[in-house]
Amino acid sequence: MRLRMPFARGRKEFPSHLWTQCPGCGEMLFNKQLVRNLNVCTSCEHHFRFGGRERIELLVDRGSFEEHDSEMTSADPLVFADSKPYPTRIEAARAKSGEQDAVITGFALIGEVPTAIASMDFDFIGGSMGSVVGEKITRVAERALAERRPLVIVSASGGARMQEGTIALMQMAKIVAALGRLADAGLPFVSVLTDPTTGGVLASYASLGDLIVAEPGALIGFSGARVTDQTIGEKLPTGFQRSEFVLEHGFIDQIVPRAQLRDRLAFFLTAFRPVAHDMRWSL
Amino acid sequence: MVDKLLGKRTAVETNGHLPEAGLITDARAIAATRGTAWQAVQLARDPKRPHAQDVIAGAFDRFQELHGDRLFRDDPAVIGGIAEIDGLYVVVVGQQKGSSTEENIARNFGMPHPEGYRKAIRLYRLAEKFHLPLITLIDTPGAFPGPEAEERGQAEAIARSIEAMTRLATPVVVVVLGEGGSGGALALGVGDVVLALENAVYSVISPEGAAAILFRSNAEAQRAASALRLAGPDLLELGIVDALIPEPPGGAQTDHTATAKAVRAALTSELERLSRVPTADLLSARYERFRAIGVVVEPSAGQAPPKKEPWWRRGIGKVRL
Ligand SMILES: [Zn+2]
Numbered sequence: 001m002r003l004r005m006p007f008a009r010g011r012k013e014f015p016s017h018l019w020t021q022c023p024g025c026g027e028m029l030f031n032k033q034l035v036r037n038l039n040v041c042t043s044c045e046h047h048f049r050f051g052g053r054e055r056i057e058l059l060v061d062r063g064s065f066e067e068h069d070s071e072m073t074s075a076d077p078l079v080f081a082d083s084k085p086y087p088t089r090i091e092a093a094r095a096k097s098g099e100q101d102a103v104i105t106g107f108a109l110i111g112e113v114p115t116a117i118a119s120m121d122f123d124f125i126g127g128s129m130g131s132v133v134g135e136k137i138t139r140v141a142e143r144a145l146a147e148r149r150p151l152v153i154v155s156a157s158g159g160a161r162m163q164e165g166t167i168a169l170m171q172m173a174k175i176v177a178a179l180g181r182l183a184d185a186g187l188p189f190v191s192v193l194t195d196p197t198t199g200g201v202l203a204s205y206a207s208l209g210d211l212i213v214a215e216p217g218a219l220i221g222f223s224g225a226r227v228t229d230q231t232i233g234e235k236l237p238t239g240f241q242r243s244e245f246v247l248e249h250g251f252i253d254q255i256v257p258r259a260q261l262r263d264r265l266a267f268f269l270t271a272f273r274p275v276a277h278d279m280r281w282s283l
Numbered sequence: 284m285v286d287k288l289l290g291k292r293t294a295v296e297t298n299g300h301l302p303e304a305g306l307i308t309d310a311r312a313i314a315a316t317r318g319t320a321w322q323a324v325q326l327a328r329d330p331k332r333p334h335a336q337d338v339i340a341g342a343f344d345r346f347q348e349l350h351g352d353r354l355f356r357d358d359p360a361v362i363g364g365i366a367e368i369d370g371l372y373v374v375v376v377g378q379q380k381g382s383s384t385e386e387n388i389a390r391n392f393g394m395p396h397p398e399g400y401r402k403a404i405r406l407y408r409l410a411e412k413f414h415l416p417l418i419t420l421i422d423t424p425g426a427f428p429g430p431e432a433e434e435r436g437q438a439e440a441i442a443r444s445i446e447a448m449t450r451l452a453t454p455v456v457v458v459v460l461g462e463g464g465s466g467g468a469l470a471l472g473v474g475d476v477v478l479a480l481e482n483a484v485y486s487v488i489s490p491e492g493a494a495a496i497l498f499r500s501n502a503e504a505q506r507a508a509s510a511l512r513l514a515g516p517d518l519l520e521l522g523i524v525d526a527l528i529p530e531p532p533g534g535a536q537t538d539h540t541a542t543a544k545a546v547r548a549a550l551t552s553e554l555e556r557l558s559r560v561p562t563a564d565l566l567s568a569r570y571e572r573f574r575a576i577g578v579v580v581e582p583s584a585g586q587a588p589p590k591k592e593p594w595w596r597r598g599i600g601k602v603r604l
Contacts, residue, residue: 072580074580075578083497134577160466162487165487166486167521169465170576171576171577173449173472173473176446179446200466200487202438207442222428222432222441222466240430240433249436251438
């Protein structure tokens with residue numbers, strides 16, 4: 001591609017590998033600057049999507065992340081007959097995202113609090129939840145229970161992974177059951193909703209946090225807006241199923257801008273430190 | 284997983300049927316009469332198929348319906364109450380479709396709103412509090428996807444319902460009667476035993492929805508249906524359901540009485556089995572049942588993190604006591 005002066009008039013004058021147009025305000029944003037600003041528009045604070053691994057880097061104390069089950073990959077349990085075979089889709093998703101599946105899990109410190117964390121990656125088949133997502137999150141929750149750590153899950157997902165059929169659906173129950181054990185043990189679970197968190201992910205673990213926070217403007221809903229549109233046959237109000245809408249209806253605690261997320265999590269996790277509980281019981 | 288506690292069900296040689304309840308536990312037993320996935324979808328959606336009320340009327344001796352979620356309203360797409368079966372009191376909760384257009388409109392085509400799931404949760408708690416076994420009947424195209432359902436927290440209601448079932452301290456038997464549509468079905472689907480009628484289907488997404496995404500055409504729904512492996516025998520093979528309840532020849536719609544009788548036989552036998560298991564064992568077996576679902580590949584087998592003392596124990600010296 002031929003580079004041109006970025007200060008000319010037409011949109012063509014902004015090569016797409018250098019510039020991105022903000023869907024929030026229409027401003028042309030210089031990519032390097034956008035990345036430096038955590039993928040948040042410098043003029044209107046529109047939050048662009050953010051990768052699962054970058055998210056962990058953003059949230060945890062530097063160098064404290066210890067990844068679990070990094071090599072776990074999907075099988076093809078249904079031998080799914082699709083226009084493209086499922087293993088081919090997986091392969092393509094791996095190349096696109098650089099990840100083995102749609103979630104990264106492990107232990108880390110957040111504000112010096114030892115925490116278990118799972119961070120989803122939307123670039124991997126829309127962050128869809130199949131067996132790998134189900135197994136990795138369940139394991140990290142079980143390890144959190146064993147070591148009495150709080151759990152943070154950052155969701156970015158369109159829902160269950162169709163190519164794994166009912167097996168994918170059952171991952172909802174599997175993860176929720178593991179979270180139940182954390183709850184029984186008095187361990188905190190903080191759910192962070194990012195753009196988008198929909199379908200079976202929202203209808204399971206993402207909605208069950210002791211605290212639920214969302215990034216500004218994230219799509220958060222059970223049914224995709226298109227489905228709702230079709231079923232109802234009427235235009236939906238603007239802002240429908242966005243973080244602000246969900247906050248107004250009472251289903252999340254806070255909207256937290258990306259730049260403040262790390263400190264906010266550190267505050268909550270410190271407040272919930274299990275030490276307080278253990279002391280209470282020991283007295 | 285309950286089998287671990289009670290000993291594996293043994294199918295009678297050659298036909299794979301359990302003598303006492305007539306349950307099908309081996310998909311090969313019905314291979315000869317097995318239709319296509321699309322036929323199963325059609326049968327499961329047949330408006331003349333027995334719905335929750337028909338099954339409750341035929342399979343239980345007495346039933347008193349209970350209404351309302353105590354929060355917003357009574358959702359007609361979910362029915363529930365206390366019933367008696369073979370001298371045993373139980374709580375029954377089911378999704379209710381209609382058999383006619385008017386009835387379907389009244390029942391919202393069996394698509395619950397959040398208040399339907401919240402009514403279900405209220406009844407689950409009732410079952411737990413009074414130590415009554417819980418029986419759920421699944422029959423829904425899915426949770427209602429309308430804007431008012433979103434406003435009232437459809438996802439939260441489903442998540443809470445799943446959560447409640449995973450930890451409910453009473454025996455839970457799930458029966459998929461017709462359509463098991465995605466998360467809206469799973470909200471009633473976590474039990475110690477999960478059964479399905481022979482021609483029921485259970486899927487992560489409707490075949491039409493899958494076709495629209497995968498093949499960009501609704502017309503490919505038949506192809507999507509078989510790819511999704513949503514029919515009874517598939518579910519049995521995948522371990523999603525524990526056994527199938529046989530339907531009368533031609534399908535459940537041909538004989539409601541016989542279908543209800545088969546459901547009754549299955550429930551009686553399963554409840555009897557579960558009554559012998561202590562609640563704590565039941566809960567851990569239920570956990571393990573769902574824990575075991577999923578297929579993954581791990582090149583270097585399970586690299587668990589090194590075992591360490593929990594940090595709060597390591598740091599205890601610093602804590603003022
Ligand atoms: Zn902007």
